[in-house]
Amino acid sequence: MDDLSRFCCLNPSCSDLGKRGLGNLTVTARYGPGKSRRMLRCRTCKARFSERKGTPLFDARLPPGKVNDVLAHVAEGVGTRKTARLTGVHTDTVTRYTRLAGDHAAERHDELVPFSPQDR
Ligand SMILES: [Zn+2]
Numbered sequence: 001m002d003d004l005s006r007f008c009c010l011n012p013s014c015s016d017l018g019k020r021g022l023g024n025l026t027v028t029a030r031y032g033p034g035k036s037r038r039m040l041r042c043r044t045c046k047a048r049f050s051e052r053k054g055t056p057l058f059d060a061r062l063p064p065g066k067v068n069d070v071l072a073h074v075a076e077g078v079g080t081r082k083t084a085r086l087t088g089v090h091t092d093t094v095t096r097y098t099r100l101a102g103d104h105a106a107e108r109h110d111e112l113v114p115f116s117p118q119d120r
Contacts, residue, residue, distance in 0.1 A: 002027050010054055013046035056100035067097055074098050
């Protein structure tokens with residue numbers, strides 16, 4: 001049995017959009033190298049989507065380890081050109097993954113920290 005508690009429906013028109021742990025998701029297929037990636041289906045809206053959708057790894061051409069290497073360098077403050085040299089990828093690739101990771105982080109921040117502490 002797959003643990004899908006970290007996942008939620010990503011369909012903007014679904015009533016369960018963004019709600020985790022409802023039990024509305026099922027694994028309908030496995031795909032990718034060694035069938036290591038899961039295709040998820042929402043019982044509420046019937047939408048199907050990759051478990052990677054909405055993350056920097058969705059539709060990635062680089063292996064996941066290489067993406068992690070690139071983003072680890074960027075997270076440590078290493079510049080784009082230095083990161084490209086150290087990881088062996090093109091500077092445009094560094095920029096693309098940095099933007100994807102930034103968008104993903106902003107969405108998670110808005111989900112997890114939606115309100116500022118109120119003054120007393
Ligand atoms: Zn849904």
